[in-house]
Amino acid sequence: MAPNPALLLFPLLARAAITVYQAPGQAAFTASGSAAAAAYTGAAAYNPTTLVPPAVPSPAVPSSFNIQLQTGGTPGASIPQSGNFIGFSIEMSVSNQVLGKNATFIQVPFLNLMANIQQRAGSVRVRVGGNSQESATLVDASAIPDGKILQKNLTGVTGTTQTPPLEFSDELLYMMANISTMVNVRWFLGIPWFVTQPFNLAIVGAAERILGDNLIGYQAANEPDLYFAHGHRPSTYGPFDYFGEFSDLLTQLAASGDDPSGRAKTLMLGPSIADAGWTPEDVWNTGFVDTYNENLAFLSVEKYPTDNCAAAFNTGQPIIDPQTEFPSFLTHKAPTGLLAPYLNSTAFAQQKGKKLLMFETNTASCGGFAGISDAFGAALWGLDYALQMAHSNFSGGMFHVGGQNVFYNPFTSPPTNQSTFHQWTIGPMYYAALVAAEAIGPSNTTQVMDLNANGGNEFTPGYAIYESGNPVRVALFNYITDPTGTSDVTAVISVAQGSAGGGGATPTQVKVKYLQATSVSQKGSYTWAGQTFGGNFESDGRLTGTEDVQTVPCDTTAQTCSVKVPAPGFALVFLSDAAQTETEGAPSTTFSTTALTKTQNTATIQASVLATSNGHGGPSDPLNANQQLGSTSRGSKSGAVGLRPGLALLVSSTALALGAMLVGRAVVVR
Numbered sequence: 001m002a003p004n005p006a007l008l009l010f011p012l013l014a015r016a017a018i019t020v021y022q023a024p025g026q027a028a029f030t031a032s033g034s035a036a037a038a039a040y041t042g043a044a045a046y047n048p049t050t051l052v053p054p055a056v057p058s059p060a061v062p063s064s065f066n067i068q069l070q071t072g073g074t075p076g077a078s079i080p081q082s083g084n085f086i087g088f089s090i091e092m093s094v095s096n097q098v099l100g101k102n103a104t105f106i107q108v109p110f111l112n113l114m115a116n117i118q119q120r121a122g123s124v125r126v127r128v129g130g131n132s133q134e135s136a137t138l139v140d141a142s143a144i145p146d147g148k149i150l151q152k153n154l155t156g157v158t159g160t161t162q163t164p165p166l167e168f169s170d171e172l173l174y175m176m177a178n179i180s181t182m183v184n185v186r187w188f189l190g191i192p193w194f195v196t197q198p199f200n201l202a203i204v205g206a207a208e209r210i211l212g213d214n215l216i217g218y219q220a221a222n223e224p225d226l227y228f229a230h231g232h233r234p235s236t237y238g239p240f241d242y243f244g245e246f247s248d249l250l251t252q253l254a255a256s257g258d259d260p261s262g263r264a265k266t267l268m269l270g271p272s273i274a275d276a277g278w279t280p281e282d283v284w285n286t287g288f289v290d291t292y293n294e295n296l297a298f299l300s301v302e303k304y305p306t307d308n309c310a311a312a313f314n315t316g317q318p319i320i321d322p323q324t325e326f327p328s329f330l331t332h333k334a335p336t337g338l339l340a341p342y343l344n345s346t347a348f349a350q351q352k353g354k355k356l357l358m359f360e361t362n363t364a365s366c367g368g369f370a371g372i373s374d375a376f377g378a379a380l381w382g383l384d385y386a387l388q389m390a391h392s393n394f395s396g397g398m399f400h401v402g403g404q405n406v407f408y409n410p411f412t413s414p415p416t417n418q419s420t421f422h423q424w425t426i427g428p429m430y431y432a433a434l435v436a437a438e439a440i441g442p443s444n445t446t447q448v449m450d451l452n453a454n455g456g457n458e459f460t461p462g463y464a465i466y467e468s469g470n471p472v473r474v475a476l477f478n479y480i481t482d483p484t485g486t487s488d489v490t491a492v493i494s495v496a497q498g499s500a501g502g503g504g505a506t507p508t509q510v511k512v513k514y515l516q517a518t519s520v521s522q523k524g525s526y527t528w529a530g531q532t533f534g535g536n537f538e539s540d541g542r543l544t545g546t547e548d549v550q551t552v553p554c555d556t557t558a559q560t561c562s563v564k565v566p567a568p569g570f571a572l573v574f575l576s577d578a579a580q581t582e583t584e585g586a587p588s589t590t591f592s593t594t595a596l597t598k599t600q601n602t603a604t605i606q607a608s609v610l611a612t613s614n615g616h617g618g619p620s621d622p623l624n625a626n627q628q629l630g631s632t633s634r635g636s637k638s639g640a641v642g643l644r645p646g647l648a649l650l651v652s653s654t655a656l657a658l659g660a661m662l663v664g665r666a667v668v669v670r
């Protein structure tokens with residue numbers, strides 16, 4: 001089939017009159033209380049557990065503090081950063097749930113979620129890989145039944161994360177290529193590394209052929225420091241062995257014919273260690289970076305602050321209690337503590353002219369924690385973490401996306417057999433990624449600096465964001481949950497001309513966008529400048545609601561701008577109109593799932609299922625008072641975007657005529 005730019009939003013099987021009286025895996029819980037949560041047996045991605053927010057700190061945080069910024073360059077600011085800083089790491093085994101089913105059936109919500117980031121950052125980096133890449137085998141499409149593009153071989157399940165071997169066809173790569181024609185997604189893939197004699201390099205050959213320049217890096221081993229623990233190498237396996245395998249890879253690649261242009265051998269990425277026994281220095285000290293200088297496009301590490309493996313996989317280790325763990329995420333010490341061990345490596349990378357990526361990360365490995373990874377606190381944590389990585393001279397971080405059985409997903413497609421009546425669920429980590437893209441913006445020259453704000457108070461961190469050495473935006477956090485308002489804080493911002501010039505002056509007014517929820521425990525329906533992706537199963541990947549950007553007049557006598565940050569909440573302060581338009585001024589290129597009108601939803605879903613299907617008490621829950629669940633009628637919120645039949649995005653040469661008819665409604669193409 002010849003590539004054709006004509007795009008058609010096509011209702012696949014607008015199935016009539018589906019009557020579902022119990023959403024699977026959502027059985028019989030009626031409130032957000034712990035008893036209901038304890039009784040919940042459905043998929044982790046919709047677990048209703050709601051934790052108690054940490055107590056208001058005592059003594060109280062100082063309620064007002066000064067932020068003095070200067071123009072013309074500020075010592076200690078980061079290396080230049082790109083707005084695509086935060087990308088996504090999609091577990092290969094769920095790529096057919098997240099990206100699409102095949103190259104002609106692409107998930108519209110995924111396109112929209114990527115388009116939102118592209119609008120702010122220019123592009124999005126997505127890695128397809130993870131544990132499941134290690135044994136992934138490229139097979140002929142005919143070897144996988146039912147027209148699927150990948151299948152798990154459940155007879156070969158191994159390791160702590162019980163990852164089944166994968167078989168995939170090149171249709172997966174065509175699907176990725178087709179996505180890149182619609183949104184500016186650049187991809188990372190991984191080379192299977194369990195077996196090195198010989199390496200299976202088929203994925204490289206196919207990716208070079210099908211993805212070309214849209215493929216920006218090949219991961220050379222995933223968490224090799226865990227290979228012994230997971231039974232894939234002998235106990236003696238160390239950094240020098242990895243160094244040697246990397247050499248074998250290059251030798252075999254050169255002889256394989258899978259890198260005809262010689263491009264792939266310059267796009268390697270490693271060592272992606274998981275901080276499980278090897279330090280990054282252990283690898284640097286082998287001479288890895290100098291020896292493979294011409295091959296390494298990026299350096300990489302992977303890190304989760306903690307893990308939920310004991311509970312998730314019954315490992316016999318002590319089970320970590322999420323309620324006990326919750327406060328450790330709600331402090332600036334979380335990202336600074338996590339990243340401190342890497343500062344030597346980011347300095348080393350700079351010295352070697354390399355970019356260091358946090359290639360896979362999230363709240364906790366083995367799926368995250370119910371009530372932490374899927375609550376508003378994780379949005380604040382993820383955003384603080386993103387900006388702290390930027391400040392620390394990482395060159396990007398990839399938030400991991402798993403399947404239905406994890407808590408930490410930035411976004412989750414509905415279970416396959418619910419896709420005709422449910423939309424996607426957008427988690428707090430996606431909000432963090434979106435706001436980070438907007439905070440950094442598309443210039444590629446942005447610098448980020450931790451301000452040690454409010455006397456270094458751990459609950460109210462702040463960052464300055466610079467372009468050409470001049471402050472353009474300020475990012476302010478408040479981790480505290482305090483409905484009384486007593487813990488709201490006010491940042492008093494002023495801008496002065498630095499010794500190197502820059503013509504600094506405090507603006508006469510600033511614009512402010514807030515990321516908000518009523519509590520760090522809130523699940524779903526967070527707002528970014530008043531807009532939201534809703535609760536469980538409610539999003540087509542586009543923000544809904546009216547954007548609400550606050551204008552804050554400054555005190556022109558005192559030369560200060562006072563910006564309040566609610567407890568809890570985050571404020572992005574734009575110091576000029578240009579500072580705002582550069583980072584959200586690009587045209588929105590969303591993919592409308594309402595492009596065809598003859599797809600009125602006829603599903604009927606038992607009201608009580610709807611009331612609980614977002615994982616908590618529904619509209620009567622005080623934490624979710626603004627939630628509009630329970631309606632399947634056309635014109636209402638959930639009728640319009642939440643309950644559409646499954647939609648296919650069809651790319652085909654025969655779609656031209658209809659595609660042209662739709663141009664006015666569905667705005668597509670980057």
Ligand SMILES: *[C@@H]1O[C@H](CO)[C@@H](O)[C@H](O)[C@H]1NC(C)=O
Binds near residue numbers: 101102103105147
């Ligand atoms: C792609 O997937 C859709 C939905 O499952 C299916 O209807 C279609 O036949 C598939 N296309 C190909 C070429 O397999």
Ligand SMILES: *[C@@H]1O[C@H](CO)[C@@H](O)[C@H](O)[C@H]1NC(C)=O
Binds near residue numbers: 004174178
């Ligand atoms: C989209 O995928 C199909 C394979 O199903 C392929 O024939 C076509 O060339 C792809 N289009 C692009 C632009 O890659």
Ligand SMILES: *[C@@H]1O[C@H](CO)[C@@H](O)[C@H](O)[C@H]1NC(C)=O
Binds near residue numbers: 153154155156165
């Ligand atoms: C599935 O995995 C088992 C164990 O690794 C292997 O023996 C078998 O050949 C695999 N089956 C297929 C169809 O690949």
Ligand SMILES: *[C@@H]1O[C@H](CO)[C@@H](O)[C@H](O)[C@H]1NC(C)=O
Binds near residue numbers: 280285348
């Ligand atoms: C920093 O990394 C370099 C390169 O691996 C190493 O030689 C040096 O000892 C490290 N310094 C510290 C303080 O760890």
Ligand SMILES: *[C@@H]1O[C@H](CO)[C@@H](O)[C@H](O)[C@H]1NC(C)=O
Binds near residue numbers: 076
């Ligand atoms: C980041 O790199 C810049 C430029 O080299 C440097 O001034 C700054 O101290 C570094 N930041 C950290 C946290 O290491």
Ligand SMILES: *[C@@H]1O[C@H](CO)[C@@H](O)[C@H](O)[C@H]1NC(C)=O
Binds near residue numbers: 020024417
């Ligand atoms: C969906 O699949 C699950 C798991 O296979 C099953 O338990 C459930 O009954 C199915 N639900 C529907 C509506 O088909």
Ligand SMILES: *[C@@H]1O[C@H](CO)[C@@H](O)[C@H](O)[C@H]1NC(C)=O
Binds near residue numbers: 082122442443444
């Ligand atoms: C930023 O960098 C990307 C990747 O190198 C490039 O495609 C893009 O054009 C750059 N943007 C600007 C504004 O220079």
